[in-house]
Amino acid sequence: MLYIALKMLMADRAKYTGLLLGIAFTAFLVTFAAAYFSGFMTRGFALIAENGAADVWVMDAAVESVEQTINMPDSALDRIRGVEGVRYAVPLALGTVDARFPNGRFQTFQVIGVDDATLAGAPVLKDGGVPTVLRAPDAAIIDDGGTSGKLLTPVLKTDQWPHDGAHLEAAIRELAVGDELLANDQRIKVVGRSETLPRFPPRPLIYTTFANAARILPQERHLLTFVLATAEPGLSPNDLAQRIHARTGLRARASEDFKTDTVRWYLVNSEDVGDMAAMLILAMSVGFGVTGVLLYIFTYENLKQYAVLNAMGATPRVLLSMIFAQTGICALTGTGLGLGACVLVGEITAKAGYPFRMMWFTPLLGTVGVLIVSLTAAAISARPVLKLQPAVVFAGR
Amino acid sequence: MSTDANHEIAVRCQGVTKTYGTGVAQVAALRGIDLDVRQGELLMLVGPSGCGKTTLISIIAAILDKDGGQCKVLGHDLEQMSQNDRVRFRGKSIGFVFQVFNLLPSLTALENVAIPLLLNGVPRGRAEERVRSALDSVGLGERMNAYPAQLSGGQQQRVAIARALVHNPKLIVCDEPTSNLDHKTGQDMMDILRGVAQSPDRALIIVTHDPRILGFADRIAYMDDGRITDIIAGKHRGQLQ
Incomplete structure (x- = not known):
């Protein structure tokens, strides 16, 4: 039938x-x-995904995602490095700054400050260059972070940083290596452009060193948002996370768990x-x-x-x-x-x-x-x- | 109104009643029917529209519940049977021929005729052999792969007859089998029903409006207003006796 x-x-x-x-x-x-x-x-968890080398993310006990953060005292880095089983640990600063373009327009950027010594967390450049360019003074790598048409500067030199006020309607082009921005009245020099994972919500990004981030971000007592820790061989990320939490009282999450936390945070809060x-x-x-x-x-x-x-x-x-x-x-x-x-x-x-x-x-x-x-x-x-x-x-x- | 024949009884109805609707809309379709149908007999039910003919054969064919009275079909009291048993009983023992043929349009003649066999658990290969034979017997051996839409009305009704016969049921009920056919085709159809369908151990009940086919009946039961008003011997009465 x-x-x-x-x-x-x-x-x-x-x-x-x-x-x-x-x-x-x-x-x-x-x-x-x-x-x-x-x-x-x-x-939403692009920042975690692009830091694949980090086994464990350590943060303030109240932080639940990469989207809403509060900083920890700088001493946290040393405390984490002192935990048995931590192979190495690097700082990561995360903040927001309004940067002004040479024609007078401005844009809110997310600033990602990576470890000065290792540059862990810095992106590969679009043109294949290496992120060591960040070691130059005031250097920053910029990224459109899923946006389009937001990173622009005047074509003509005369329209850049004019003394007669803003040249808002001047002809524009994409920002390129050598261009400069002002963030928090501090000079930023574009040393490269990257193409990392787009963000949710989309936002332009500034990758720079931790020290440089401290210079351009609005003054705060603490600057350390995350510590990215790597486990000694034979120790699982989850075990290390539990150990760091037990020893420091900070919130420590294995990368995969932190991605899940971030998704949950978006579902609940966004x-x-x-x-x-x-x-x-x-x-x-x-x-x-x-x-x-x-x-x-x-x-x-x-x-x-x-x-x-x-x-x-x-x-x-x-x-x-x-x-x-x-x-x-x-x-x-x-x-x-x-x-x-x-x-x-x-x-x-x-x-x-x-x-x-x-x-x-x-x-x-x-x-x-x-x-x-x-x-x-x-x-x-x-x-x-x-x-x-x-x-x-x-x-x- | 029972018959007095010596033949074995295929259907015995006693005091069968049926009403449709409730309250003021209630209509009595059957008002106490007494009827025997004997094996080997072709009985025609005749009467005006709305007199209860179709209701009566629906009850006899176990596809409609009666309200009162008794109805024994092929020795089975329908009231004592569960719904599933009744369905299986229909599938095994009753063949249907409908006014509007009711062939499944998506199936070929062969597949349509095979349905009763498949429902009775006959394997497809064996079913096909029997279907070919049944279609041959109604003269449609050459059209077994045709779909209903590719067949004339007469051919469709012949397929329906083959379908009603293929599983060798002991009772065949036909509802106005010739009313959608022209006179010649209707006569042919009745020839087939008499020649192929009728056998000593099988009873045929045909509901009809068509006076031209009354000559094929062994007996004719006249109905009016939910009652059987008369039963007379048909032209073939002698054959039966």
């Missing part, structure tokens, strides 16, 4: 195609939305994420609604055929197995098409710089979502089939 169920399903090509497209669209929408959301979250999630849920609901209604209509339109089968001896169990077989085939085929489309479109989207990231759970989410909706629709549409009086097969009923 399964063969008959499938023939019933595929007989009306237009309806079958519509059903598959509806399900494929839903699978596409759910997977794409989940992958897009994952992309945003991945960008209104942007809430708004995005609401929109995605709405989009998914529409997709689910379409799938459910299409499947229901398909079964409902075949009620008479089920009645005929019932009259001829098909038990409710046989009818149910037919309906669920039809639904299962539609759901799996449609999901396959939807996921395929999602991969193709996602590839294009990611190449265009949008935050699309297909993680292991995103196609699973799409598949499970579609299966749940399809099976629910099948269960709902099975009800009239099971309640059917087979007498309708006779004319006039």
Whole structure:
């Protein structure tokens, strides 16, 4: 009877195609939305991801993410270095500064101050250069951090730092090596541009040394935001994190755990994420609604055929197995098409710089979502089939 | 109104009642039907629209519940059977021929006819052999791979007859089998039903409006207003006796 169920399903090509497209669209929408959301979250912990050498992130006990931080006393670095099992530990400063461009315009930057000695955490330059250029006085590497068109300077020298006021409307070009900015009235010299992971929310970045960061960031008593520790061989990051926490009282998290903490922090605290999630849920609901209604209509339109089968001896169990077989085939085929489309479109989207990231759970989410909706629709549409009086097969009923 | 024949009884209805609706909208479709149908007999139920013919065969065919009375079909008291047993009983023992054919449009003639066999657990290969034979017997051996839409009304009804016969049921119920067919095709259809469907151990009940086919009946039961008003011997009565 399964063969008959499938023939019933595929007989009306237009309806079958519509059903598959509806399900494929839903699978596409759910997977794409989940992958897009994952992309945003991945960008949220970009700072952690780009410091792959750090096994453990140490921070103030109240810090829960890289997005909202408070600094620790400088002595924390030495205390951490003194913990048994720490191979090495480097400081990282994180802060925000408004920098002025040579034409008078300004932009808020995130300043990332890396260890002066090792330059651990400094990015590779766009042109392939090495970050040792940061050792020059006032040096900074700038990065658009997922933004576009925000790092600009006047084309003409005469429009740069003019004595007659701002030249806001002067012709502009992208900032390049050798250009200068003013941050907190301190000179910053661009020694390179990098292309690190885009941020969420997007924001331009200034990479500089810890000492230089201390110079350009607004005055604070403490500057040390994170200490990045690496474990001795044979010691797991989690064990080291527990040990650092026990000895110093500071919050210490293995890199992977800190990524998870950051995602959780965004989910709980960021209104942007809430708004995005609401929109995605709405989009998914529409997709689910379409799938459910299409499947229901398909079964409902075949009620008479089920009645005929019932009259001829098909038990409710046989009818149910037919309906669920039809639904299962539609759901799996449609999901396959939807996921395929999602991969193709996602590839294009990611190449265009949008935050699309297909993680292991995103196609699973799409598949499970579609299966749940399809099976629910099948269960709902099975009800009239099971309640059917087979007498309708006779004319006039 | 029972018969007095010596033949084994295929269907025995006693005091069968059925009403539709409730309250002021209540309509009595059957008002105490007594009817016996014997094995080997072709009985026609005749009467005006709304007199209860279709309701009666629906009850006899175990696809509609009666409200009162007794109905024994092929020795089974339908009331004593569970819903699933009743479905299985239908699948094994009853063949259906419908006014609007009710062939599944997505299946070929061969696949349509195979349905009762598949529902009875016959393997596909063996079912196909029996289907070919059934379609041959109604003269459609050459069109078994055609879809219903590719067949004429008469051909579709022949497929429906083959479907009703293929699993060798002991009771065949037909609801207005000729009303959608022209006179000639209707006569052909009745020839097939008499020639192929009727056998000594099988009863046929045909609901009809069509006076042109009454000559094929062994007995004709006239119905009006939910009651059987008369039962007369048909042209084939002699054959039965």
